[in-house]
Amino acid sequence: MKTKPNIKIRPVKKTDIIKWLAMRRALWPDCPPKKHREEMAEILADRRNEPAWVAESLSGELMGFLEVSVRNYADGAGRQNVGYLEGWFVRPKYRKQGVGRALIKTAEEWAVDRGFTHMGSDTWVGNTRSYKVHQAMRYKEVGRDVHFVKKLKIKNKR
Numbered sequence: 818m819k820t821k822p823n824i825k826i827r828p829v830k831k832t833d834i835i836k837w838l839a840m841r842r843a844l845w846p847d848c849p850p851k852k853h854r855e856e857m858a859e860i861l862a863d864r865r866n867e868p869a870w871v872a873e874s875l876s877g878e879l880m881g882f883l884e885v886s887v888r889n890y891a892d893g894a895g896r897q898n899v900g901y902l903e904g905w906f907v908r909p910k911y912r913k914q915g916v917g918r919a920l921i922k923t924a925e926e927w928a929v930d931r932g933f934t935h936m937g938s939d940t941w942v943g944n945t946r947s948y949k950v951h952q953a954m955r956y957k958e959v960g961r962d963v964h965f966v967k968k969l970k971i972k973n974k975r
């Protein structure tokens with residue numbers, strides 16, 4: 818499928834930081850701004866292993882972004898390097914117009930160019946929209962995780 822001519826996908830650049838940060842904050846509202854900035858700096862410094870793209874409209878508005886990483890394992894793909902969808906977001910007014918699909922298509926092309934045979938992703942249980950959109954993009958469910966934690970008693974040091 819060809820990307821619609823009114824959607825331009827390009828690598829994120831330093832001058833996108835303010836708008837990119839606003840979109841990141843909408844996707845991950847619990848993440849402190851300082852951590853967002855650190856992560857964005859890491860991404861800009863390692864385009865090979867942490868590429869990120871933005872979708873831009875003809876008038877230069879940023880419509881969404883996609884951040885990807887290289888992981889050495891993904892459920893369903895086993896222990897090998899894979900591309901991994903880390904953050905995928907389209908601003909509400911631009912949704913359901915093919916922007917998200919265009920971003921994914923770009924990332925998958927990047928992964929194929931890197932020689933990867935799989936792209937992994939995850940979402941949280943209950944994110945029905947994300948689940949449906951992954952399915953629409955032909956991502957198959959391969960498992961569900963339950964996370965546990967136990968707070969440990971710290972002995973007083975003598």
Ligand SMILES: CC(C)(COP(=O)(O)OP(=O)(O)OC[C@H]1O[C@@H](n2cnc3c(N)ncnc32)[C@H](O)[C@@H]1OP(=O)(O)O)[C@@H](O)C(=O)NCCC(=O)NCCS
Pocket residue numbers: 844905906907908911912913914915916917918919939940944946947949950951953954
């Ligand atoms: C997920 C998200 C990035 C999709 O972006 P988008 O631009 O709306 O996606 P597209 O318009 O390219 O749609 C891609 C496919 O998903 C389907 N889809 C999109 N929104 C959908 C919805 N709410 N319910 C069901 N299917 C949906 C589309 O029909 C399309 O499939 P098709 O081409 O076969 O018709 C966007 O909804 C978003 O930012 N959501 C909030 C953040 C989020 O949940 N991110 C993913 C977390 S892992």
